[in-house]
Amino acid sequence: MSYQSTFQRWNGTESYIADDGLIAAVNVAVALQRPLLVKGEPGTGKTLLAHAIADGLGLPLHTWHVKSTTRAQDGCWVYDAVARLQDSRFGDRDVRDVSQYIKLGPLGEAFSSEKRAVLLIDEIDKADIEFPNDLLHELDAMRFVITETGEEISAKHRPVVIISSNAEKELPDAFLRRCVFHYINFPNEDRLTQICRVHHPDVDDKLLAAALRRFMALRSVKHLRKKPTTSELVDWISGLRLAGIDPEKLSAALPFAGVLLKDESDAAKAKKAGAMESDDDSDDSDGNKGGSGTGWRGWR
Ligand SMILES: Nc1ncnc2c1ncn2[C@@H]1O[C@H](COP(=O)(O)OP(=O)(O)OP(=O)(O)O)[C@@H](O)[C@H]1O
Numbered sequence: 529m530s531y532q533s534t535f536q537r538w539n540g541t542e543s544y545i546a547d548d549g550l551i552a553a554v555n556v557a558v559a560l561q562r563p564l565l566v567k568g569e570p571g572t573g574k575t576l577l578a579h580a581i582a583d584g585l586g587l588p589l590h591t592w593h594v595k596s597t598t599r600a601q602d603g604c605w606v607y608d609a610v611a612r613l614q615d616s617r618f619g620d621r622d623v624r625d626v627s628q629y630i631k632l633g634p635l636g637e638a639f640s641s642e643k644r645a646v647l648l649i650d651e652i653d654k655a656d657i658e659f660p661n662d663l664l665h666e667l668d669a670m671r672f673v674i675t676e677t678g679e680e681i682s683a684k685h686r687p688v689v690i691i692s693s694n695a696e697k698e699l700p701d702a703f704l705r706r707c708v709f710h711y712i713n714f715p716n717e718d719r720l721t722q723i724c725r726v727h728h729p730d731v732d733d734k735l736l737a738a739a740l741r742r743f744m745a746l747r748s749v750k751h752l753r754k755k756p757t758t759s760e761l762v763d764w765i766s767g768l769r770l771a772g773i774d775p776e777k778l779s780a781a782l783p784f785a786g787v788l789l790k791d792e793s794d795a796a797k798a799k800k801a802g803a804m805e806s807d808d809d810s811d812d813s814d815g816n817k818g819g820s821g822t823g824w825r826g827w828r
């Protein structure tokens with residue numbers, strides 16, 4: 529008997545650039561029906577991955593944005609006790625029926641979806657250290673009971689669970705044991721080019737090459753507090769295009785540096801390392817001094 533199972537394979541999408549390692553990790557997680565835990569620097573496409581998987585597999589997506597105050601139960605259901613109290617005092621509703629004050633959270637929605645769904649648990653490391661442990665049971669059993677009503681919600685189809693983390697906190701071993709893990713490496717120049725082309729299909733080749741050169745030089749500056757990310761590069765290229773920046777002049781100046789660098793000490797380090805012109809070095813097209821450079825003076 530063949531051990532190979534048939535399951536719907538994900539092969540990336542036109543708008544999401546995935547390498548072979550990531551595609552394999554997604555498919556093994558789907559085949560094993562295990563959550564896929566993705567880590568990586570900010571802006572490496574962790575959140576977008578869940579959207580791309582839902583797109584590629586043609587499944588609905590439910591997103592659970594985790595915050596520092598999020599509890600595991602919030603993803604299952606929320607009981608609006610305040611609305612019930614208000615109705616009992618001022619409203620004309622029959623408040624004995626508690627179920628009207630229960631709202632399913634994203635996990636509950638994904639479990640009760642008629643169609644198999646993708647569930648993104650985004651930025652799991654933002655929550656309390658107990659949060660992943662509290663989720664273990666629901667993710668294993670694929671069911672939970674709403675305490676207020678006694679109703680059991682069990683998954684009609686096991687959702688494809690994608691969990692993102694920026695590694696702000698370590699996750700418990702028991703939780704890791706149940707996941708497939710993939711680290712999204714920061715893209716190399718070729719992959720960055722592909723990603724930029726997805727977002728700017730008709731960008732001028734020279735502008736793209738010049739922008740990437742400047743971006744890579746900035747990222748290689750040592751000890752930056754916050755390196756510029758892929759999404760900032762995509763935004764920066766939008767700015768360069770909107771302002772009609774001449775690619776030739778990008779070698780002499782770094783317009784809209786604030787789209788890439790978000791810390792004054794990083795700008796100072798970049799200047800010291802020669803990855804960014806000091807304010808006195810760059811001229812604009814009219815010969816004006818002052819770091820404005822290649823014709824974006826009109827954008828002041
Ligand atoms: N592989 C990719 N294919 C296409 N676009 C990408 C890819 N990776 C990153 N991007 C671009 O970068 C942006 C940021 O991606 P996303 O928000 O998914 O990153 P993230 O890893 O979740 O970041 P954060 O940790 O800050 O939440 C996307 O909106 C997209 O423009």
Ligand SMILES: [Mg+2]
Pocket residue numbers: 574575576650692
């Ligand atoms: Mg994200």
